[in-house]
Amino acid sequence: MTPCGYRPAWKSKGNRWVAGSPMTPCGYRPACVSRASQWGMAIKVGNGKMRLDLPHASAQIEPDGFEWLEIKSEHLLAVATLPSFADHKDPFGRLLVAQSLTEPLTLLTVDRKLARYGATVRAL
Numbered sequence: 001m002t003p004c005g006y007r008p009a010w011k012s013k014g015n016r017w018v019a020g021s022p023m024t025p026c027g028y029r030p031a032c033v034s035r036a037s038q039w040g041m042a043i044k045v046g047n048g049k050m051r052l053d054l055p056h057a058s059a060q061i062e063p064d065g066f067e068w069l070e071i072k073s074e075h076l077l078a079v080a081t082l083p084s085f086a087d088h089k090d091p092f093g094r095l096l097v098a099q100s101l102t103e104p105l106t107l108l109t110v111d112r113k114l115a116r117y118g119a120t121v122r123a124l
Helices: 035-046 054-060 073-079 091-102 112-117
Strands: 010-013 016-019 032-034 067-069 105-109 121-123
Touching: 032 035, 032 091, 035 054, 035 091, 073 091, 091 105, 091 112, 105 112, 112 121
Parallel strands: 032 067, 105 121
Antiparallel strands: 010 016
8 A cells, every 4th residue: 555646655666565666745754565465465375366475565554654544443343334246345445445545555456446446546
Protein backbone atom coordinates (compact mmCIF):
# COMPACT_ATOMS: atom_id res chain seq x y z
CA MET A 1 0.00 0.00 0.00
CA THR A 2 1.21 3.49 -0.72
CA PRO A 3 -0.07 6.91 0.32
CA CYS A 4 -2.87 8.67 -1.57
CA GLY A 5 -1.66 10.56 -4.65
CA TYR A 6 1.63 8.73 -4.48
CA ARG A 7 3.90 7.64 -7.24
CA PRO A 8 5.52 4.43 -6.04
CA ALA A 9 8.84 5.22 -4.35
CA TRP A 10 9.94 1.65 -4.82
CA LYS A 11 10.98 -0.29 -7.86
CA SER A 12 12.02 -3.87 -8.32
CA LYS A 13 15.73 -4.64 -8.60
CA GLY A 14 16.27 -8.36 -8.83
CA ASN A 15 14.61 -9.91 -5.79
CA ARG A 16 14.73 -6.71 -3.73
CA TRP A 17 12.79 -3.46 -3.70
CA VAL A 18 14.86 -0.29 -3.64
CA ALA A 19 14.04 3.38 -3.24
CA GLY A 20 13.48 4.95 -6.63
CA SER A 21 11.43 8.16 -6.48
CA PRO A 22 11.59 11.48 -4.67
CA MET A 23 9.14 12.71 -2.05
CA THR A 24 5.50 12.68 -3.01
CA PRO A 25 3.25 15.74 -3.36
CA CYS A 26 1.53 14.86 -0.06
CA GLY A 27 4.79 14.16 1.81
CA TYR A 28 6.97 11.11 2.21
CA ARG A 29 5.71 7.90 3.73
CA PRO A 30 7.34 4.56 3.03
CA ALA A 31 5.32 1.86 1.31
CA CYS A 32 3.44 -0.41 3.69
CA VAL A 33 2.85 -4.13 3.86
CA SER A 34 -0.37 -5.08 5.59
CA ARG A 35 -0.43 -7.67 8.34
CA ALA A 36 -3.49 -8.97 6.45
CA SER A 37 -1.16 -9.94 3.58
CA GLN A 38 1.17 -11.71 6.01
CA TRP A 39 -1.81 -13.54 7.53
CA GLY A 40 -3.08 -14.62 4.10
CA MET A 41 0.37 -15.88 3.12
CA ALA A 42 0.66 -17.80 6.41
CA ILE A 43 -2.58 -19.64 5.63
CA LYS A 44 -1.41 -20.47 2.10
CA VAL A 45 2.00 -21.67 3.33
CA GLY A 46 0.28 -23.78 5.99
CA ASN A 47 -2.08 -25.50 3.56
CA GLY A 48 0.63 -26.03 0.92
CA LYS A 49 -0.71 -23.56 -1.66
CA MET A 50 2.37 -21.32 -1.40
CA ARG A 51 6.05 -22.14 -1.01
CA LEU A 52 7.74 -19.35 0.91
CA ASP A 53 10.14 -18.97 3.83
CA LEU A 54 7.61 -16.79 5.64
CA PRO A 55 9.75 -16.02 8.72
CA HIS A 56 12.57 -14.82 6.45
CA ALA A 57 10.25 -12.84 4.16
CA SER A 58 8.57 -11.23 7.17
CA ALA A 59 11.92 -10.34 8.73
CA GLN A 60 12.97 -8.56 5.51
CA ILE A 61 10.02 -6.11 5.37
CA GLU A 62 11.53 -3.39 7.55
CA PRO A 63 15.19 -3.81 6.46
CA ASP A 64 13.99 -3.43 2.85
CA GLY A 65 12.40 -0.08 3.74
CA PHE A 66 8.75 -1.03 4.12
CA GLU A 67 6.54 -0.42 7.15
CA TRP A 68 4.06 -2.88 8.62
CA LEU A 69 0.45 -1.74 8.49
CA GLU A 70 -1.21 -3.26 11.53
CA ILE A 71 -4.85 -4.37 11.47
CA LYS A 72 -6.95 -1.91 13.49
CA SER A 73 -10.52 -2.05 14.73
CA GLU A 74 -11.56 0.69 12.29
CA HIS A 75 -10.24 -1.42 9.40
CA LEU A 76 -12.36 -4.37 10.51
CA LEU A 77 -15.45 -2.20 10.93
CA ALA A 78 -14.92 -0.70 7.45
CA VAL A 79 -15.10 -4.20 5.89
CA ALA A 80 -18.80 -4.29 6.82
CA THR A 81 -19.43 -1.12 4.80
CA LEU A 82 -17.96 -2.46 1.55
CA PRO A 83 -20.28 -3.50 -1.27
CA SER A 84 -20.52 -7.22 -1.96
CA PHE A 85 -19.67 -8.71 -5.34
CA ALA A 86 -20.74 -12.25 -6.21
CA ASP A 87 -17.45 -12.98 -7.97
CA HIS A 88 -15.16 -11.65 -5.21
CA LYS A 89 -15.48 -12.94 -1.66
CA ASP A 90 -11.79 -12.98 -0.61
CA PRO A 91 -11.79 -11.71 2.99
CA PHE A 92 -8.13 -10.67 2.84
CA GLY A 93 -8.68 -8.59 -0.30
CA ARG A 94 -11.69 -6.93 1.34
CA LEU A 95 -9.63 -6.15 4.44
CA LEU A 96 -6.88 -4.61 2.28
CA VAL A 97 -9.49 -2.42 0.57
CA ALA A 98 -10.90 -1.37 3.96
CA GLN A 99 -7.41 -0.44 5.12
CA SER A 100 -6.81 1.61 1.97
CA LEU A 101 -10.05 3.51 2.48
CA THR A 102 -9.55 4.07 6.21
CA GLU A 103 -5.92 5.22 6.29
CA PRO A 104 -6.17 6.50 3.37
CA LEU A 105 -3.57 4.65 1.32
CA THR A 106 -3.44 3.48 -2.26
CA LEU A 107 -3.67 -0.29 -2.53
CA LEU A 108 -1.51 -1.65 -5.35
CA THR A 109 -2.79 -5.06 -6.46
CA VAL A 110 -2.77 -7.51 -9.34
CA ASP A 111 -6.36 -8.47 -8.49
CA ARG A 112 -8.31 -6.41 -11.03
CA LYS A 113 -11.60 -7.23 -9.31
CA LEU A 114 -10.54 -5.11 -6.34
CA ALA A 115 -10.47 -1.97 -8.53
CA ARG A 116 -14.28 -1.87 -8.32
CA TYR A 117 -14.02 -0.84 -4.68
CA GLY A 118 -12.96 2.71 -5.50
CA ALA A 119 -10.31 5.31 -6.02
CA THR A 120 -7.89 4.00 -3.38
CA VAL A 121 -7.30 0.76 -5.35
CA ARG A 122 -4.89 0.61 -8.29
CA ALA A 123 -4.79 -2.62 -10.29
CA LEU A 124 -1.38 -3.23 -11.83
